[in-house]
Structure formats: C-alpha cells, structure tokens
Amino acid sequence: MSGIYFDDLHIGQRFVTPGMTISAAQILDFARQYDPQPFHIDAEAAGRTEFGGLIASGFHTLSLSFSLFFRLNVFAAANLGSPGMEEIRWLKPLRPGDTIHAAAEVVALKPSQSKPDRGIVTMRHDTFNQDGALILTVTCLHRLKRRDT
Amino acid sequence: MSGIYFDDLHIGQRFVTPGMTISAAQILDFARQYDPQPFHIDAEAAGRTEFGGLIASGFHTLSLSFSLFFRLNVFAAANLGSPGMEEIRWLKPLRPGDTIHAAAEVVALKPSQSKPDRGIVTMRHDTFNQDGALILTVTCLHRLKRRDT
Numbered sequence: 001m002s003g004i005y006f007d008d009l010h011i012g013q014r015f016v017t018p019g020m021t022i023s024a025a026q027i028l029d030f031a032r033q034y035d036p037q038p039f040h041i042d043a044e045a046a047g048r049t050e051f052g053g054l055i056a057s058g059f060h061t062l063s064l065s066f067s068l069f070f071r072l073n074v075f076a077a078a079n080l081g082s083p084g085m086e087e088i089r090w091l092k093p094l095r096p097g098d099t100i101h102a103a104a105e106v107v108a109l110k111p112s113q114s115k116p117d118r119g120i121v122t123m124r125h126d127t128f129n130q131d132g133a134l135i136l137t138v139t140c141l142h143r144l145k146r147r148d149t
Numbered sequence: 150m151s152g153i154y155f156d157d158l159h160i161g162q163r164f165v166t167p168g169m170t171i172s173a174a175q176i177l178d179f180a181r182q183y184d185p186q187p188f189h190i191d192a193e194a195a196g197r198t199e200f201g202g203l204i205a206s207g208f209h210t211l212s213l214s215f216s217l218f219f220r221l222n223v224f225a226a227a228n229l230g231s232p233g234m235e236e237i238r239w240l241k242p243l244r245p246g247d248t249i250h251a252a253a254e255v256v257a258l259k260p261s262q263s264k265p266d267r268g269i270v271t272m273r274h275d276t277f278n279q280d281g282a283l284i285l286t287v288t289c290l291h292r293l294k295r296r297d298t
Contacts, residue, residue, distance in 0.1 A: 034212040035219055037228060050229065058231055059215060063183040063208040070184055079186060080199070082207055085237040090230070 003077030006109070006119035006144040013106040017068035019130075022056065024096035030060040055093035061100075061136050062088065065127040068102045080118060080143040092135040099130040107139070111146070118145055152226030155258070155268040155293040162255040166217035168279075171205065173245035179209040204242035210249075210285050211237065214276040217251045229267060229292040241284040248279040256288070260295070267294055 024043070031040035035057035038045035046054045056064075094100065108122035120141050127136040173192070180189035184206035187194035195203045205213075243249065257271035269290050276285040 030212075034216040036216075037219060037225075039230070055230075057212075059208070059212040063179075063206075063212065066208060067183040067185075070186060076186075081188070081204075082239060084239060086235060088234040088237070090233060 004074050005078045005147040006111070006121060007147045009106050009109060009121055009144075011106050011109065015069065015072055015074055015104045017072055017102045019099045019101040020064065020068060021097065021099040022064065022094060024054060027054060027056045027060065027094075027096055030063075031057045035059055051093055054096055056095070058088075058090045058136075061090065061094045061127065062138065064094075064100065065102045065125060065136055065138075066140075068100070069104050069125060075142060075144060078144040080145060083120070083141050083143060085141065086139040088136070088138040090136055092129070092133055094129070094135055100127055100135070102127045116146070118143055120144075153223050154227045154296040155260070155270060156296045158255050158258060158270055158293075160255050160258065164218065164221055164223055164253045166221055166251045168248045168250040169213065169217060170246065170248045171213065171243060173203060176203060176205045176209065176243075176245055179212075180206045184208055200242055203245055205244070207237075207239045207285075210239065210243045210276065211287065213243075213249065214251045214274060214285055214287075215289075217249070218253050218274060224291060224293060227293040229294060232269070232290050232292060234290065235288040237285075237287040239285055241278070241282055243278070243284055249276055249284070251276045265295070267292055269293075 028041055039049045039051050039055055040057045043054045102125060104123045104125045106121055107124050109119060111119040121144055123140055125138050125140055126134055129135050177190060188198045188200050188204055189206045192203045251274060253272045253274045255270055256273050258268060260268040270293055272289055274287050274289055275283055278284050
C-alpha cells in the first residue's frame, strides 16, 4: 500500500499547503449560492457595514481551507470521511485578493475499538492570510484506514 | 425598525426552512471545487466505498443547510456575522436526490458586555432528509444587532 495511513501519523505531525488567491468573483459566486447576506454579495452594501467591504462567507473560507488540505492528497488512500468538527473560529475576514494557505497538525490519534481496520485522527486546521494572520481555526476529526487490514 | 433583532428572540424559539432537493450535478460541482475525494466526485469509485455511492461533501451539506436558514431572512436586518460554531456532527450522508430541510432553535442569548449595540445568540441547527432522519447537527453563534441602539 502506498500513501499515508492512520498508523503512519504521529502527534505534532504537520502538513502545510500551498497558497491560493481568492477573487471577488469567487466570493460572490459562493455567497450567492450559499450565504446571500449583504456583506458577502454586495460590495457597496458591504462597504457600509463594520466590515468596510466585501468579505467571504465563513462557509466559503472553511471549504477553501479544506480544499487546500485535501489537494495535498496526504489522506488520499486512507480517508473514510469525517464524523465531525469542533471549535470553529472565524477570527478575521477573508477579503477579495487575499492569498490564503492552511496548516494541519495532528493533535490526537485514537484507534477504533469496534472496527480494527480504522482509527480517528484529530487535527487542528489553521488558515492564514498573506500577512501571516490566523483567519480561521478549526479542529476536525478524520476517519482513516489502518495499514495491513 | 423592521425584522428580528437580538431582543426579539427567546430561548426555544424555532425556525423551520422549506425543503430543497439536491442533485448529483450539484454534489459533483461543489466537490470538484472544494472536496475532491473519490466518494464525492466519482460515482463509480464511490460505489466501491462503504458509502455505497456518491455522497455530498460535508462542507456542502453544511453550506446548503445554512443557505436554507439564511434564505428565511429572519436575521436579514440584524446579522453582524458569526464568530464560530461548535459540535458539528455529520450523522448520515447526503445523497443525490435527497430533499433536505433545516430547523434552527435558540439555545442561549447573551448581550455583549463590551458593545451594547449587539448580542450573541447561540442556535442549534439541525438538518433532516426526506425520511425525517437527522443528517447534520451543529451549534452556531450569531452576532446580532439589538433594537433601539
């Protein structure tokens, strides 16, 4: 078997993604479908809010951050999906033209008691903008296959 | 002022959305952009996984659920964005052709100590499929304007 499995991970292991620059068009496209609030879909109205201009939907920032992580393909062979997430914090807005990247760190590893072919890895996923500011943090559980099963 | 503000809410208050039917095309479109894992982007490969077929990205289910809630426009006048979410649980997959709806219930109300013009409402957001099965649950904080400020 190639790729990373549950047994190949250790606490403190860290994965860092490349950057991605987000355009106003992408922000508007996502928000019109999923989060049609004035500060996400209308630059002029957004300018009159305390955000001072257009900001991405938090669900967009979250999806973009995980898209960067999944495109690393570290879990390509082993991923069985996620049961859930904890402590999502949107700390700063994502604005048009921002370049974001993400870092994911292993914080816990728990083999399944009931299913010996898998385990749950808990990871902290942090998203940063071009100034190095942390804009989003979330703890995500990932269900991963074990080796040799 | 029209619409609902922080002061108009009470614990136990519940908002229920209309339904929305999700197609395979929508699932593929979202997943190819944000969550390109085999069980989200490739029906044939998905059929060989324990999911037994294509399932929506959890980030898609989450975004769809909140899109249904935001389209109720209950927070249209008062919403100042969300600081975060807790306890996201993906309990069952969202599959092509499923019709989902969401229900949101007020679980806590906390006026801001530092900013008298606003408060934080904690809401539990549940998403159900056409069989009435709970497929997603999450607790979300919403920052809302107060009346008369």
